[in-house]
Amino acid sequence: MRLRAGISAALASAAILLVGWQAGAQVTESNASAVTTSAAGNTAGTAGGTASGTGSTAKGTTGSSASGSSSGTGAGSSSSTGSSSSSTLGASAKAGGTYAGTAVETRFGTVQVQVTIKAGVITDVTALHLTDQEQRSVQISARAAPLLRSEVLSAQSANVQTIGGATFTSEAYLTSLQAALDAAHF
Amino acid sequence: MKSQLLASPGQRVGTSPGQPPVPARRNPTRGRFAAQHRRRMFRTDMLTVALWASLAAALALWLADGGMSSVGNLTQAVTAVGILAGLAGMDLVFLMLLLAARLPFVDGAVGHDRALEFHRKLGKPALYLLLAHGLLLATGYGMAEGLNPVSEAVALWTLVPDMWLAFVSMALFIAVVVTSLVAVRHRFPYEFWYFVHLLTYLAVAVALPHQFSVGGLFAEGTWQRWYWLLLYIGTGSALAWFRIARPVIATYRHQLTVRRVVPLVPGVFSIEMSGLRLNELSGNGGRFFVWRFLAPGMWWQAHPFSLSAEPQVGKSSRQPTLRITVRNLGAGSARLASLKPGTKVAIEGPYGVFSTAARSREHVVMIGAGIGITPLRALLESTPFAPGQATVLLRCSSTEELFLGDEILELCRKRGATLFHLTGPRSANTQSAWLPASAGTSRLRDFVPDITDADVYICGPSAWARLVLAEAKASGVREEQLHYERFDW
Numbered sequence A: 001m002r003l004r005a006g007i008s009a010a011l012a013s014a015a016i017l018l019v020g021w022q023a024g025a026q027v028t029e030s031n032a033s034a035v036t037t038s039a040a041g042n043t044a045g046t047a048g049g050t051a052s053g054t055g056s057t058a059k060g061t062t063g064s065s066a067s068g069s070s071s072g073t074g075a076g077s078s079s080s081t082g083s084s085s086s087s088t089l090g091a092s093a094k095a096g097g098t099y100a101g102t103a104v105e106t107r108f109g110t111v112q113v114q115v116t117i118k119a120g121v122i123t124d125v126t127a128l129h130l131t132d133q134e135q136r137s138v139q140i141s142a143r144a145a146p147l148l149r150s151e152v153l154s155a156q157s158a159n160v161q162t163i164g165g166a167t168f169t170s171e172a173y174l175t176s177l178q179a180a181l182d183a184a185h186f
Numbered sequence B: 001m002k003s004q005l006l007a008s009p010g011q012r013v014g015t016s017p018g019q020p021p022v023p024a025r026r027n028p029t030r031g032r033f034a035a036q037h038r039r040r041m042f043r044t045d046m047l048t049v050a051l052w053a054s055l056a057a058a059l060a061l062w063l064a065d066g067g068m069s070s071v072g073n074l075t076q077a078v079t080a081v082g083i084l085a086g087l088a089g090m091d092l093v094f095l096m097l098l099l100a101a102r103l104p105f106v107d108g109a110v111g112h113d114r115a116l117e118f119h120r121k122l123g124k125p126a127l128y129l130l131l132a133h134g135l136l137l138a139t140g141y142g143m144a145e146g147l148n149p150v151s152e153a154v155a156l157w158t159l160v161p162d163m164w165l166a167f168v169s170m171a172l173f174i175a176v177v178v179t180s181l182v183a184v185r186h187r188f189p190y191e192f193w194y195f196v197h198l199l200t201y202l203a204v205a206v207a208l209p210h211q212f213s214v215g216g217l218f219a220e221g222t223w224q225r226w227y228w229l230l231l232y233i234g235t236g237s238a239l240a241w242f243r244i245a246r247p248v249i250a251t252y253r254h255q256l257t258v259r260r261v262v263p264l265v266p267g268v269f270s271i272e273m274s275g276l277r278l279n280e281l282s283g284n285g286g287r288f289f290v291w292r293f294l295a296p297g298m299w300w301q302a303h304p305f306s307l308s309a310e311p312q313v314g315k316s317s318r319q320p321t322l323r324i325t326v327r328n329l330g331a332g333s334a335r336l337a338s339l340k341p342g343t344k345v346a347i348e349g350p351y352g353v354f355s356t357a358a359r360s361r362e363h364v365v366m367i368g369a370g371i372g373i374t375p376l377r378a379l380l381e382s383t384p385f386a387p388g389q390a391t392v393l394l395r396c397s398s399t400e401e402l403f404l405g406d407e408i409l410e411l412c413r414k415r416g417a418t419l420f421h422l423t424g425p426r427s428a429n430t431q432s433a434w435l436p437a438s439a440g441t442s443r444l445r446d447f448v449p450d451i452t453d454a455d456v457y458i459c460g461p462s463a464w465a466r467l468v469l470a471e472a473k474a475s476g477v478r479e480e481q482l483h484y485e486r487f488d489w
């Protein structure tokens, strides 16, 4: 390698890495604010539908992996806007209700969703917890969740394609969803 | 004194009277080849820069994604290094493919053989990086989930979509690199190595899905995904165009057919071919094509052979012809002796910079041995020099091996080049073992006093060529003035 080439190559590479690093620092900053807003949004969303702070409840149950889904036998009391942690059974299923799926552990964090069913139709899917273990995961799940939600709503099942680039999140999301649907005998 | 050096037939064809040698130009930045040389050096430098820049860019993809901020603990650090290793490894694989893609820009700057030499050098680093990628991610993910790397790898294989393809890809990469190690390669026929090597394309293809679906870096909607996709598409199209489309087009365009096979001495023969528009393939003596003779039992073997004469574009009534001169070094090349006139020929090329394109000085020295004499014959025919500015050294153990010797002698006479025949058994003097014993203590400089101001073209058996190169360097010839073609691989 000639000296001139070596020096130019070193300079060019250094410049590229520097630009990348700078861009990365900016991405991190803007993400940080995105995370806080979306977190706020989530809480508001769930709070609207449930009686109490679902977010923390869901988190609490994640440890025990098989959370609210099938445990709430005979509760029966849940209305269409019932709390996520108390799920329902049997007859009430077709009528509707809100059911939380299992919390699924992935290498990027826990995923848990809750499904709302009205008159035998999936009307909403809310994420109680999404992959958040790395900067990147937050971004990915923030992007994948709405896509998955709309696909699930149109497919009316957990039988939808995973989102490219968000395999882990998608798989976990759909697994959790399926558990919720199973609990609802949907 | 020099005539003593000459064993049989002892010709030294000097400059013709009245044309004294032109004094050596001291300033290499002037002269008719200077601009061409500067351009070529610039291109070479650009390639070096592009190479390193692409590697930096691969790592920058991750940095720009906020990669650094995700490294908080050991687990994340292991994972991060694993990701970076994958990016760098894959970038090297792309570079390797591009180096093997016969890009005219690369071929014209450094030549086909050096591009491939560099391609080979990248093989092991690429494999090590990809292996590190797999191991580090299995470890990093495993640490995050409390699994050992092995169970993590099993979990990845079975549970994560597309991951099994990544494992298959890794196995293919290992197979390709292992069969390319020199020690392993020579145990198998060239064709076996070649077909295993084709698996690279499969390995690269099946590595793609997991990069896009499992790796978050290339998630849908990211510009990183587009960059990576462009690398895939760009490399793929370059290969498809330059290694498939262009050869097919050239084959149809020039319609080469074997005209005759002319035996020179036992085991050495010239193949003459006629075709259309051969002038388009000319003008750069010493380059080579990859030939495929479309006859039963031969068509599946492709051999590189240099032109041994500039294409003869008939002023006379004769059809335009191309000629190569072949020594049977193996079963495949031996079969070519029995080629029938009329056999169709598929070509790839021309390739290489063993030609006027590599000239940087007014003076030129050509040193050949064995079958390596033949491309020098083509170069001597066409490369520009004034009488007295060229020296030709032909080394062979017996006069019989002086392939095309008569033609070369004739050309030297006509163009005013100095010719030495260095015939006889090898010198015992280890320093100048490339010379015959009869040369005594002579060195390269004794034959070519102004060699430091000349382009030196060397072609012959690699062990011999290494000695010549070493001596040329020792005589003060700079690397960029040395041009050599390797016939082995």
Ligand SMILES: Cc1cc2nc3c(=O)[nH]c(=O)nc-3n(C[C@H](O)[C@H](O)[C@H](O)COP(=O)(O)OP(=O)(O)OC[C@H]3O[C@@H](n4cnc5c(N)ncnc54)[C@H](O)[C@@H]3O)c2cc1C
Binding pocket: B189, B190, B288, B301, B302, B303, B304, B305, B306, B307, B324, B325, B326, B327, B328, B329, B330, B331, B332, B333, B334, B371, B374, B375, B485, B486, B487, B488, B489
């Ligand atoms: C750029 C270049 C120019 C060449 N020009 C000439 C020439 O003008 N005249 C000439 O006689 N020979 C030339 N050769 C060498 C020639 O290509 C090989 O000798 C020939 O391919 C041997 O084929 P084979 O099947 O008979 O040999 P094998 O029995 O397979 O092996 C004989 C030797 O040839 C090598 N070889 C075989 N196939 C290839 C291949 N496709 N590419 C590279 N090496 C191979 C083997 O490693 C071995 O050293 C050139 C080689 C290169 C790379």
